Amino acid sequence: MKLKTWLLLSYFVVMFLPLICAYFLFAWIQSYNDEQHFVEYIESTNTFQEIKRELVDPTYYKGFADYGPIEEIVDDHRAITIYNKDGFVLYTSEPSTNQFTTSINKEHLYEGLYEYKQGYKTFTYKEPVF
Numbered sequence: 265m266k267l268k269t270w271l272l273l274s275y276f277v278v279m280f281l282p283l284i285c286a287y288f289l290f291a292w293i294q295s296y297n298d299e300q301h302f303v304e305y306i307e308s309t310n311t312f313q314e315i316k317r318e319l320v321d322p323t324y325y326k327g328f329a330d331y332g333p334i335e336e337i338v339d340d341h342r343a344i345t346i347y348n349k350d351g352f353v354l355y356t357s358e359p360s361t362n363q364f365t366t367s368i369n370k371e372h373l374y375e376g377l378y379e380y381k382q383g384y385k386t387f388t389y390k391e392p393v394f
Contacts, residue, residue, distance in 0.1 A: 301382075304382070305380065305382075308389075309380070311342075312380075312389050315342070315344070318337055319344070319346075319393065320393055322393060324354070324355065325348055325349075325393055326348075327354065329355075331355045334355065334357075335357070338357040343356075343357050343358050344356070344357045347368070347373060351369060351370055351373045374392075376388075376390055378391060
């Protein structure tokens with residue numbers, strides 16, 4: 265081979281090999297991220313199932329009920345807010361929210377039911393209790 269061919273071939277390897285490696289690195293990181301997302305989804309689904317067992321009691325949604333069992337579920341990593349059918353807050357585990365004067369409109373209250381929404385540090389799930 266001539267010198268010109270070797271120079272072109274070496275130029276091709278030096279320029280495109282890092283791009284190919286970067287693409288495979290990006291694909292590997294994306295695959296790992298998808299796998300972690302799935303694991304977090306399964307863990308949060310199991311956690312939500314445990315919490316839902318306690319929250320199906322309809323007495324919590326009628327007014328000033330005893331929320332002691334719910335307070336046992338809540339910790340630094342879990343927050344629970346209970347609304348009545350009109351959108352008024354009956355119970356909230358977040359101390360920054362004034363629970364007796366806070367209400368939301370019905371469109372916002374009923375939007376996104378039965379959907380797991382993942383934020384940067386949170387999972388949110390909304391479900392009505394009949």
